[in-house]
Amino acid sequence: MENNHAERSHAKLSASSSARWLACPPSALLNAQVADTASDFAREGTCAHELAEYKVNKFLGHNVRDPTENLDFFDAEMAECTDSYLQYITEETTKYHNPVVMVEQRLDFSAYVPDGFGTGDCIIITDEVLTVIDFKYGKNVLVSAENNSQMMLYALGALDMFGILYDIKEIRMVIFQPRMENISEYTISVEKLLEWAENTLIPTAKLAAEGKGEFQVGEHCRFCKVKATCRERAEYNLMLAQYDFAMPAELEDTEIETILPKADSLVSWVNDIKEYALSQAIAGKQWTGWKLVEGRSVRKYTDENAVAEKVKSAGADPYEHKVLGLTAMQKLLGKTKFNELLGGLIYKPQGKPTLVPDSDKRPEWNSAENDFKEES
Ligand code: SF4
Structure with a gap:
């Protein structure tokens, strides 16, 4: 049992986690x-990677087959994002004289992490600089290259592989995340990287x-x-409930300020518990004092075409005609044409006020009330 655990754990010390x-x-x-459950997002990401890999390989003159028709997911956005990735790689490689370029390179960092290996989307080596580029297709969480441990593990793998052949002094780590218009770069010296590996990575990976x-x-x-x-x-979040509030019936400002920084964590934890309890109940688990019931439901047409025909034959127009939303329109036209045609017809309304910690980089909200105070 112990052995089994150990084996599985090794395989699970992945760069991405x-x-x-x-x-x-x-x-x-x-x-x-x-067990892993592959989400649609993950499968979509895999398809985008496959396409990106193909495009870069083709650019490098390798004999490769276009995977597009066999992809489970493919749309204009994916075509465009992988094109802009290719363009970025092209620019990167033409910046240098005779660089060594590798695509989907298996990188072994097991010298630092038990059984550790991963795949670098693109590695570019010039005399003293090794560049590791990671293509991210996600569009919800902005990924930064700064001290990004996944990238640092890839960098260590690449260094182990190519450090003997080249006199590498610096590692450039790049996250290319087209759906968030994010290209994040971070450079670390080989010395600093190895110091981190020695002092932090190796002992922590051993513990893990x-x-x-x-x-x-x-x-x-x-x-x-x-x-x-x-x-x-759970204990971390429940600590909030043990907060020793002062006696008055209503909370003081300072007490609200104690709760605020924990609120997001508390909400997401409670939601995770609710989601877990529901999925278990659907799978057959009985929670004492709780039962599954049918949620609210709304009326639906059984056959939209039949409905449209009936309404038309009664002399009325069954369709609503609306201009496509921005995302759908950009998908329809492609980004370049969309900007060309509609650039002057798009504006961004002011966002809703959001309360965030002082450390947030966004400038402070200028409310109408503040404007009024300043003027008077
Ligand atoms: S604290 Fe718990 S939930 Fe958070 S990473 Fe560790 S094991 Fe997972």
């Missing part, structure tokens, strides 16, 4: 015991592989498979 297991080492073993170390709650819990049932996360 490294931000989590580096912050919370015991999460590695716990996650290794939960053995299921040891301290649990640590944080942003990374979002990607943890046991986030709904994790005791540490």
Whole structure:
């Protein structure tokens, strides 16, 4: 049993989950015991990667087959995003004289992490600089290259592989995330990278592989498979309920300020618990004091075409005619044509006020009330 755990844990110390297991080492073993469920987002990302790989390989003159017709997901946006990735790689490679370029390169970083390996989307080597580029197709979470542990693991793998052949001094890590118009770059010296590997990575990976170390709650819990049932996360969030409030019937400002920084974490934790409890109940589990019922439902047509025909024969127009939304319109026209035709007809209304910590980079909201105060 112990052995089994150890083996599975090794395989689970992946680069993509490294931000989590580096912050919370015991999460590695716990996650290794939960089966993967590939989401549609993940499958879409895999297709985009396949297409991007093909385009770069073709550009490099390799003999490759266009995978488009066999992709489970494909649309104009994917074609455009992979085109802009290719354009970026083209620009990067033409910047240097005779660079070595590798696509979908398997990178072995097992010298630092038990059984650690991953795949670098694109590696470019010039004399002293090794560039690792990662294509991210996600559009919800902005990914930064700065001290990005996934990229640092790839960099270590690449360094192990090519460090003997080239006198590499610096590693450039690039996240190319076209759907968020994000190209994030970060450069780290080989010396600093190896220092991190020695002092942080190796000891933490060892703890993670053995299921040891301290649990640590944080942003990374979002990607943890046991986030709904994790005791540490529950205790962290429930601590708020134990807050020793002062006596007056209403909360003081300082008390609200104590609750605010924890509110997001609390809400997402409670939602994770609700989602988990529901999925378990649907799978047959009985929660004492709870039952599954049918939710609210709305009326629907059984056959839209038949409805349209009936309404038309009664002399009325069954259709509503609306201009497509921005996303659908951009999909229809493609980004370039969309900007060319409609650039002057698009505006961005002021967003709703959102309360965020002082550390947030956005400038402070200028409300009408503040404007009025300033004027008077
Ligand atoms: S939910 Fe968070 S604290 Fe709990 S195991 Fe996962 S990463 Fe660690």
